[in-house]
Amino acid sequence: MKNIGLIEDNESLRAVFTAYFNASSTFDVVFSAGDIKDALQIKDAVPQILLLDVDLPSGSGIDAIPLLQQNFPGTKIIILSSLKDANLTKQAIQNGAWGYLLKTSSLDYINESLMRIDDEGRPFSPETISHLFKQTTAAPQETSLTKRELEIVRLMSEGKLNKLVADELCISHFTVNQHLKHIYKKLNVNSKPELVAWYLSYAR
Template identity: 55%
Template sequence: MKNIGLIEDDSVLVNAYSKYFKITKTFNIAFSVPDVSDALNLAIADPHIILLDINLRSGSGIDGIKALAQHFPKSSIVILSSLEDAKLTRLALENGAVGYLLKSSSLAYITESLLKLDEGGIPFSPVTISHLMQGGAPTLTEPDTAGLTKRELELIKLLSEGLANKTAAHRLNVTYFTINQHLKNIYKKLKINSKSELIAWYLNKS
């Protein structure tokens, strides 16, 4: 069972998440705190996932993503918010979040989305996926492509639309292993280390 950290100041929601994860035996709650500063004071092992709200007592949770990533370098940070805003979705990814889920989504959908992280999936609610493509997909030309091949660019586009690695492999008619090799090459060319950085790079080209 994977450990998950909650940064949420609504105790009713925290109880709902905790009970659901316990009943479905999907996640173990490693910690639950109302603000980023409280999480940064914890001396515990990195949880697999941190669910982060945006509206917190100290301000925007998005501003705390980088500090959380430094304190919990092995954790995947996912925004869980009631705010449906394209700018916030993009800003969250640019700051290092790996996904953006809405509280209006069902607990089953939220859980399923988080579980797909192991398959290379990116947890998004349907509305926030559309946020990524607002303004249209970027048209990349040299030197914007940083030496990426046409197939690598196709893969980046699919991943930016929220597809998991396995789904992208099926769409491109290649093996899962090939997708992973493509990603290694892409990360090396762009000098990045994660899918969230990759999507942020892609969005900045639009």
């Protein structure tokens, strides 16, 4: 059972998501708040996953990601919004979001996407994955990464799991993990969101 926090200002939607996840055998909503300032007052619950709207009464959820990470250390923050602007997707990842899901996606799709987090999956709706494709078409600049390492980072930035990266490159899952260790060390990053943020900046 994974604990979920929810920040959504639409009370009806908040109730729908809360009821849906609480009815599942996989997730449990430990808190739901209508705004960022309300969520920051919560000290007795640290969710493993935080679903965060963008357009909130006290400001942008994307801008608040670093502050929420301080308040909920170790929590994976997933944007859940009706806004599907490519710049918002990019900014969310750069600010530390683990994924970007759209409210127009079915509840089953959202549920399945969140379940893949255990395998280091990064939840994206198809439209927001396409935003990452669009942001990574420019010719890259100089980097210390090898061609194979760059291929791995590019595939990771598209939301692919380690196993899918291995299959696409015809290498083992172990080899992908070894490459990632070297990549993290070279770039001085500690997580996949940081890695994707670096690539988005590098390839623009």
